[in-house]
Amino acid sequence: GAVVSQHPSWVICKSGTSVKIECRSLDFQATTMFWYRQFPKQSLMLMATSNEGSKATYEQGVEKDKFLINHASLTLSTLTVTSAHPEDSSFYICSVRNTGNTEAFFGQGTRLTVV
Amino acid sequence: GENVEQHPSTLSVQEGDSAVIKCTYSDSASNYFPWYKQELGKRPQLIIDIRSNVGEKKDQRIAVTLNKTAKHFSLHITETQPEDSAVYFCAATINQAGTALIFGKGTTLSVSS
Numbered sequence: 001g002a003v004v005s006q007h008p009s010w011v012i013c014k015s016g017t018s019v020k021i022e023c024r025s026l027d028f029q030a031t032t033m034f035w036y037r038q039f040p041k042q043s044l045m046l047m048a049t050s051n052e053g054s055k056a057t058y059e060q061g062v063e064k065d066k067f068l069i070n071h072a073s074l075t076l077s078t079l080t081v082t083s084a085h086p087e088d089s090s091f092y093i094c095s096v097r098n099t100g101n102t103e104a105f106f107g108q109g110t111r112l113t114v115v
Numbered sequence: 116g117e118n119v120e121q122h123p124s125t126l127s128v129q130e131g132d133s134a135v136i137k138c139t140y141s142d143s144a145s146n147y148f149p150w151y152k153q154e155l156g157k158r159p160q161l162i163i164d165i166r167s168n169v170g171e172k173k174d175q176r177i178a179v180t181l182n183k184t185a186k187h188f189s190l191h192i193t194e195t196q197p198e199d200s201a202v203y204f205c206a207a208t209i210n211q212a213g214t215a216l217i218f219g220k221g222t223t224l225s226v227s228s
Contacts, residue, residue, distance in 0.1 A: 032213040043204060043220045044159070049213075093158060097212040102147060104206075104216050106158040 002098050003027050006107025013084055013114055021079045021110045023094030029074035030096040035067075038091040038109075050077040084114040117142040119207050121219025128195050130228045138205035138219050139187040147210040148181060148188045152201045153221075159204060163190070166210060195226045 003026040013019050023033055031052045036044040048069055049057040056069035068080040081088055093109040118141040128134050140148075146167035151159035165172045165179045165188065172179050176195075181188040188207075192199055202223050206216040 034215045044218045046215050046217065049215055091156075095216070097214075097216075099212040102210050102212050103161060103164070104149065109156070109158055111156070 002096060002103075002105040004094065004096055004105045004107045006094055006110055008110060009108055010111040011113070013112070015085055015114055016083055018080055018082045019084055019112060021081075021092055021094075021112075023077045023079070023107050025075045025096050028096075028098070030077075031074060032097070033071060033077040034095040034097075034104075035069065035077075035079050036093045036095065038093060040091075044093065047079075081112065084112070086114045088112065089114045117145055117207055117217040119205060119217050119219040121205050121222060123222060124220065125223045125225070127225045127227065130195060130197060130226055132195055132226075134190075134192045134195050134199070134224055134226075136190045136203055136205070136222045136224075137187060138189070138207070139185075140207040140217075141186065142207070143186065144209055145207040147208050148179070149206050149216065150177075150179060150190050151204045151206065151218075153204060154201050162203075192224075195224075197226050197228050200224055200226045 005024045007022045033050040035047045038044045047062045050069045050071040052071045058064045071077040094107040095104050097104045121138045149164035152162050153159045163177050163179050165181050176193045178191040202221045204221045205219040208216045
């Protein structure tokens with residue numbers, strides 16, 4: 001299966017600052033990556049679809065100016081949470097789908113705490 | 116877009132009993148239905164999946180059934196063990212690499228010994 005690496009695993013930041021989360025596809029080229037957010041005891045909610053070399057597609061209700069996505073290469077997508085607030089505290093997790101059998105693989109997730 | 120409903124939200128069983136979790140989906144174009152197990156603070160782990168060209172798939176104690184006409188699919192775990200305790204998510208999507216999985220709300224399974 002594919003290997004997806006996400007960094008950092010956890011981060012604590014102050015309100016008003018920005019945080020960047022990296023998602024790397026280590027063993028295959030991913031033209032598309034997906035970003036999810038998971039609040040405690042809730043499901044994985046799709047935030048956006050990251051497309052290599054073009055703009056990301058955001059789900060309804062997700063502010064594209066707050067959650068900046070960059071997919072500059074076939075192996076790296078980044079999610080930047082700008083001007084973070086305590087309500088942005090959550091578990092952020094990226095995913096790619098294998099182009100062969102289309103199974104989905106997930107990064108380790110990033111626990112963001114905004115204080 | 117796709118909408119996935121999952122029931123029950125919590126399920127408690129005795130060790131050795133069977134557990135069944137049910138999901139329905141809305142988009143008739145969906146043709147790939149994976150099930151994930153997630154432990155606290157960890158990434159989801161695929162436990163079984165099914166594609167719409169089959170109605171049932173089994174892997175040891177785990178089975179999944181799919182009814183395309185009714186747009187629902189179910190996870191069956193037999194001979195449950197305490198280590199099966201976790202949160203289980205169903206998902207639905209189109210069988211293309213560029214399409215995201217849409218998840219159900221999850222079921223917290225507790226297996227007591």
